[in-house]
Amino acid sequence: GAGVSQSPSNKVTEKGKDVELRCDPISGHTALYWYRQSLGQGLEFLIYFQGNSAPDKSGLPSDRFSAERTGGSVSTLTIQRTQQEDSAVYLCASSLGHTASRRKNTEAFFGQGTRLTVV
Amino acid sequence: GENVEQHPSTLSVQEGDSAVIKCTYSDSASNYFPWYKQELGKRPQLIIDIRSNVGEKKDQRIAVTLNKTAKHFSLHITETQPEDSAVYFCAAPGGGTSYGKLTFGQGTILTVHP
Numbered sequence: 001g002a003g004v005s006q007s008p009s010n011k012v013t014e015k016g017k018d019v020e021l022r023c024d025p026i027s028g029h030t031a032l033y034w035y036r037q038s039l040g041q042g043l044e045f046l047i048y049f050q051g052n053s054a055p056d057k058s059g060l061p062s063d064r065f066s067a068e069r070t071g072g073s074v075s076t077l078t079i080q081r082t083q084q085e086d087s088a089v090y091l092c093a094s095s096l097g098h099t100a101s102r103r104k105n106t107e108a109f110f111g112q113g114t115r116l117t118v119v
Numbered sequence: 120g121e122n123v124e125q126h127p128s129t130l131s132v133q134e135g136d137s138a139v140i141k142c143t144y145s146d147s148a149s150n151y152f153p154w155y156k157q158e159l160g161k162r163p164q165l166i167i168d169i170r171s172n173v174g175e176k177k178d179q180r181i182a183v184t185l186n187k188t189a190k191h192f193s194l195h196i197t198e199t200q201p202e203d204s205a206v207y208f209c210a211a212p213g214g215g216t217s218y219g220k221l222t223f224g225q226g227t228i229l230t231v232h233p
Binding site: 033035041043045048055056058067079091093106107109110111112113 | 120129151152153155161162163165168212220221222224225226228
């Protein structure tokens with residue numbers, strides 16, 4: 001594919017509603033990452049997938065947040081019972097993988113992000 | 120897990136001057152150190168990276184240096200131009216079961232004044 005694709009690009013939701021954010025990684029990329037970026041802030045790690053498994057979920061802020069990846073490709077990030085503090089840009093990135101022997105595998109390519117606003 | 124600290128948080132320079140941004144990391148198993156540039160409203164994009172088997176890498180006006188003993192690495196931009204204005208992020212992957220996960224610094228807002 002052309003690059004990492006995220007949808008929707010913008011989402012406005014009411015407090016308490018559930019939302020689903022989608023990430024389509026670059027074809028062949030086995031590693032997939034979700035980050036959150038609040039206005040003017042850094043990149044906060046949420047979760048990392050290698051294939052379909054998630055070896056590191058340590059960044060998920062609460063049990064309202066969950067993510068899955070099926071078929072080693074598309075991933076969805078679900079936020080249940082959204083709160084105003086969930087408002088942020090959610091960025092997805094993918095890379096070829098993290099084997100030490102292949103240098104370029106570790107470059108992560110970012111999607112354009114989903115701007116989530118909880119009102 | 121990996122912890123990455125980045126300084127300064129803001130940096131203002133005159134066009135033509137040099138800019139230096141520094142990062143420290145905590146996990147000695149980290150062996151890959153990328154730098155990303157994020158222009159306003161756009162996605163972060165890789166501008167340069169370095170692996171732990173080299174101490175310096177250059178690409179035109181940008182260079183990255185790595186000191187594994189001290190666990191710090193720096194981005195150097197020479198002859199800065201207004202289009203260099205952006206937020207710059209460093210990152211490190213850590214090791215162990217989280218190998219591959221990139222932990223980012225808090226970012227540096229670089230402003231280049233014409």
